[in-house]
Amino acid sequence: MAREYVVENNDFSEFEHLTLDRVDRNGTHYYTDCKCPKCGGTGNIYYYAHVEGGVCFLCGGSGVHPTQVIVRRAEYQRELDAKRLERARKAAPAVNAAFLEREGFSKDGKTYIVLGDTYAIREDLKAAGAKFSYNLGWHFPEPNSDYATREITKDTIVFQDDEETVTVLRELPNGVLDWPYDVYYLQEYVKHLQEEYKASLAPVTEFFGELGQKVELKLSLSRRSFFDTQWGSTALYAFTDSEGHHFIWKTASWPDSMTKVNEGDSIVLKGTIKEHNEYKGCKQTVLTRCKIVA
Structure with a gap:
């Protein structure tokens, strides 16, 4: 594979140690570098000494592996870049149409x-x-x-601050569409849309009672879970009442009476309201010092 370089002010002196093969009409110099690019001409790679003594497999230990070196004038390289850019811009509509279809967008950039x-x-x-x-x-x-579903377009802004604006898709200088340079912003935007939707489906809940209030409630067990803390294992029981209030009871005592209660069963629970908190949009009343009475 050829190595390519660009020089300013037509200064090719850096490459005088190479063998010049020809110069074309655009002033592009074509050289041959006989030094093996893998081992640097030594024929040996010391950090592979454990593999056949470190001999370079590219040149077979000779240190010689001809490589073409192409050196262009900066002015000519800019001409080439401009022509490539123009070709890319002409091809961009067809390229973008294929990209949108492949990635699941409509022809006008909606999904x-x-x-x-x-x-x-x-x-x-x-x-x-x-x-x-x-x-x-x-x-x-x-x-x-x-x-x-939620409609977004290729131009929907997913992140914006004083320094940058990130849209669902970005347009490259050649007119071709691509994903954002940092897709993290797009992924976080979609995550936010999903969280908003889930929150909109959550039932409207209210806290029950006052902090410190002693209560006796008929509740239905909705779920149970267990987790470890620095003080040992803890059981968490989640309940609801007939009016849609949510209750939480955390205990490290693991009461035997709860082992007989299955999810969906109703019990009568006595306890004290410890706190009110909110979890994923659901208002919960936390109980403590609880006891099953029926």
Whole structure:
């Protein structure tokens, strides 16, 4: 493979140690460098000494491997670059059309991100014509009323500050479309859209009672989990009441009475309201010093 260089002010003196083969009408110099580019002409690579004594496989230990070196004048290189740029701009519409279709956008640069839990329905989405990418998740090139979607365009701004503006797709200097230079901003934007959608589906909840209040409640066990802390293992029980209030009870005592309660079962629980907090948009009433009375 040839090595290519560009020189300013027609200064080719740096390459006088090479063998000049020819100079074309544009002033481009073609040289031959006989020194092996892998071993630097030594025929040996010391850090591969454990493999056949470190002999260079490219030149076979001779130190000689002819390589073509092409050196262009800076003025001519700029002419070449300008011509390549012009060709690329002329080809950009066709290139962009293929890119948009391949990546799941409509011809006018729109796409429709599928919202919600898409993993469970991924096969259905694929059959319906959706495409998946790590930047957007599952998305349709056209509207689809069978799924909750969010329209975005290639020009939708996903991040902006005083120094830069990042859109869903960027246009390169040659007019060709591509993903953002840093796709992190796009992925975070899509993540935010998904979180907004999930929050919109969450039931409206309210806190129950006052801090320090002793209560006796009829509750239904919605889930249980266990985790370790620096003080030992802790059990977490989540309950709801008939009015939609959410309750949490964390305990390290692991009460035997709770081992007999299955998810969905109703119990009567006595306890004290310890605090009110919010988790993923759900208002929770935290109970402490609890006891099952029925």
